[in-house]
Amino acid sequence: MNTPDFSGIDPLRVPEARRRVAALNEYLSLPNPSSNDTLRIAASIGLSRSQFCRLARVWRDHQDASLLVVGKRGPANRKYNVDQRAVSIAQELLAEAGPTASLALIAPQIEKRCAEAGISPPARSTINNYIKAARAGTAAPAAGPPRIVVGRMWFHIPIRLVMAHEIVADRFHRDNLELFAARRFVNIRPEHMRRFEAFGIQNGPSTTYGELARVIDPQCPTRGAAIIQGLTVLRRVEIDLRPLLTNRTPLCIH
Incomplete structure (x- = not known):
């Protein structure tokens, strides 16, 4: 992996950037990161799970250390080219x-x-x-008759809707959800997508977990299964995650 470039970062924040790069590289090097792995590595650099996942996507896609530490924002002081x-x-x-x-x-x-x-x-x-x-710049009162000043404020309340299909049924369901969620960063190559698309066109949308894994990566069906999990996160594959998954588990290609 290339040495990160810290030249565009405030020197006072370079140590923080180095810690984040090290944590992200550790996370992205895991072949099958679990939910506990995500929480553990995120906590090691003082981030929540959602913040860490956003940084992981940024680092995976851009490999730019300056995007991992954002300086404090102050009042706008831009000078516009106005005559x-x-x-x-x-x-x-x-x-x-x-x-x-x-x-x-x-x-x-x-x-x-x-x-x-x-x-x-x-x-x-x-x-x-x-x-x-x-x-x-003026303390002069507004002209006109007395009026009532009404203050308005907007704020965001964090709310998350839990859909019926997101409710964990049992241990198998929970384990499957964590496994598939961790595959959002899986490396899907062009040849994998070509085999996936061709299989769907030739054989229709209905198949099984094991069969599609062998089609996507004939040399390593385990890798093919990991790609199916990533495609499920991308909503290209629909599969029931409640039971124990086997090679005979049915799925649908979208």
Whole structure:
């Protein structure tokens, strides 16, 4: 495996990036990682299971260490290439309209004046930023009769629906679910997909677990079974995971 490039990372966060790379390489090197493996390795670098799985996908697909540690985000401070004359026009009209000016009212005026001057106007999102800055810079009360200020806030409550087919029936069901879930990172090669697609076209959607495994990888049916598990996660294969799986277990190709 190539040595990771840490050159684009804050030096203070390089040790953290190294720990994450080591943990991810350990996880991706496991031939059949279990749910306990995922939880154990995720906990070793202080991440939840979902956070760790997202990082694993990023590392598997990009091998870019800078994507494993994201710097803290602060207020936007980007400088847009707005003509200074357009800025002056916007500030002049905003000063005339006052801090209560609305975007819908002031933006067309700014755009008209800029067109007359033969220059490009600021984007409406930029004009909206000017309005917010003007409002923040004044303590003058809004004109008009007394009004009630209603505050609004949006927040996300983590909710997960458990469908009927997700309820674990017994030990076999739980073990099968954990096994198949761990196969989301299995390496499916083009030749595997060609055999899979050709078999479905020639023989129809109904077959068995063992037969399809031998078709996908004739030299190593065990690897073929692992690919079936990955294709099940991708919803290309439908199989009942409640009973003990055998070579005679029926399945359906999608």
